[in-house]
Amino acid sequence: MTQAFRRGVLDGLPFIVIMAPFGALFGVLATEAGLRLDQTLAFSAVVIAGAAQFTALGLMDAGAPVAVVLLSALAVNLRMMMYSAALVPHLGSAPRWQRAAASYLLVDQTYALSAARFEETPWSVPDKMRYFAGTALPVFPAWTGGTLLGAELGARVPESWPLDFAMPLAFLALVGPMLRTRAHVAAAFVSVVAALGLAWLPWNLGLLAAAALAMATGAEVERRS
């Protein structure tokens, strides 16, 4: 096992604590919405995008047209296009099949860990790919395993457990270490203000607009300093 891969696994391990309950929540809600066990598991294994899965499930449960379900959930996932672009300078010259596999494993956690590590560590492209794969190793079984657990437990989880807050806490724990420079802090601030101000926009467009404004802010602060 290479050092980069091991580093990735170690950095990914803490996310088991978060991905498992978050996955379990999806399992519970999907079961309550009437999905079968195989469908619930397939959802998590094929889509692997928590926020989009919750969006799709909620709309399906509410009886929304299939096109609305798909477009809304996809809008939540458009941020991954930016993640994909952001990793090009680091992983772009890796073999095609590795990039195809990495695309499947590209989620908030693997992206955030890799982006942070790649900026401060002068690794070769193969080592960067190994690190990325390492972060995915604990994260994915935790997500699908959590989903299975939740689907099996079903409605036996007490209502009072604040499972819904697993996702916000996980994301905040990801953001904390990223706030390294003034440019990063400025971008995060604009992201929050704009996302709240534009929350009324349909199809999650508010988040996408907020992200674009925040990236421009970060880039501009960096250029001036």
Added chain:
Amino acid sequence: MSDAVVWFVIVALGAATYLVRWSFLGLIGDRPLPPWLLRHLRYTGVAVIPGLVAPLVLWPASTGGAVDPWRLLAAAATLGVAAWRKDVLQAVAAGAVVLGAAALLS
């Protein structure tokens, strides 16, 4: 919701999401990107994740969108410890402790 519709949503959403993730990494490969674009991309994480989380923290679905001081406190504790210690596990533990205290006290 029929079985066929559920399967259709799973497969279609899975395929579309994969294409989104593959879009740049798979298509562009090692063609160089312009410096101005790279400068923007460096802020992807801090530009997307805070905006994604802010409404969830401020208007949680489980309270029907009402502001919950305990959740705000838990979020602040997590972010604070994450920025200070740079450790995911400690950060999440801090948030969980606040939520646990909330459950005991209320």
